[in-house]
Amino acid sequence: MKEIEYEYIEEDLSNKSSLLLQYNPIYQKVPVLVHNGRPIIESVVILQYIDETWKHNPIFPDDPYEKAETLFWAKFGDDKLLASLWSAFIKQGKEKEEAITEAVENIKIIEGLLNGKNFFGGEKIGFLDFCLGWICNLVSVLDDITGLKTIDEEQFPLLSAWMKNFSTSPITKDTWPPRDRLVSRLLYVRDAVLSTDAS
Known part of the structure; x- marks a missing residue:
């Protein structure tokens, strides 16, 4: 870009x-x-x-308030959304169910940010789109591994449309990591975490 x-x-x-x-x-x-x-x-x-x-x-908004708000949501993506999705991936039993519920609530919040917009930055890709871009790849990989469907098109139409728009944009479409390597890396990390928890 x-x-x-x-x-x-x-x-x-x-x-x-x-x-x-x-x-x-x-x-x-x-x-x-x-x-x-x-x-x-x-x-x-x-x-x-x-x-x-x-x-x-x-890629940043000009307005200082909008800039601060963008940084806030980028932090939310890392600290809350990613953390809850990761917990849903590695936890077991009741803890897993609680993590899934939290992840869905966080996804609803992110979905609300897209109301009336194609991208988080408006009509073109901006800072927050790049910060949350991991959703496009990581969520589908985690879903494939766990058998879950975290971001359902019917439940989250705006986020689903954004994922498609962002991941197929000429700016991003050739930059995704190889899916098979991402799957094997996530499985390796999950197994390491589970074996540590067990001991």
């Missing part, structure tokens, strides 16, 4: 490179953007840095 040239480096998180450990020694995870030799860490921070550094084709 910004039409910036960049080099993409794939990272094997089961065998972290010295480069990753050098640029992100605290969290030791991706993504990391390195610009002018300096690392910028965490997705939301990276997006904000990109938008403020390369000002053409802005």
Whole structure:
């Protein structure tokens, strides 16, 4: 969208490179953007840095209140929505049912943000669309693994339409990670969490 040239480096998180450990020694995870030799860490921070550094084709709203509100919903996506979906994926029994209920309530809140809009940013893709873009890929993978149908088109028509619009946009359609690798990674992490909980 910004039409910036960049080099993409794939990272094997089961065998972290010295480069990753050098640029992100605290969290030791991706993504990391390195610009002018300096690392910028965490997705939301990276997006904000990109938008403020390369000002053409802005993705943030101009209005300070709208900008603050966008950051709030990005945090909600990470802290509440993603956390509840992950709990529904790894929990068992009654805890799983409670996590599913919480996830559905959080999805309803996100659905409400799209009222009358094609994208969270309005008629074009914006900052919050990128922050919540993981929904398009991750939710369907989690559903396939668990047999659930978390975002049903009938129950969540606006979010379903957004998922289709965002994932098939020329800006995003060629950037999704390979599905089979995502499935195997999620199963690996879930099994590791379950075996830790069992011991």
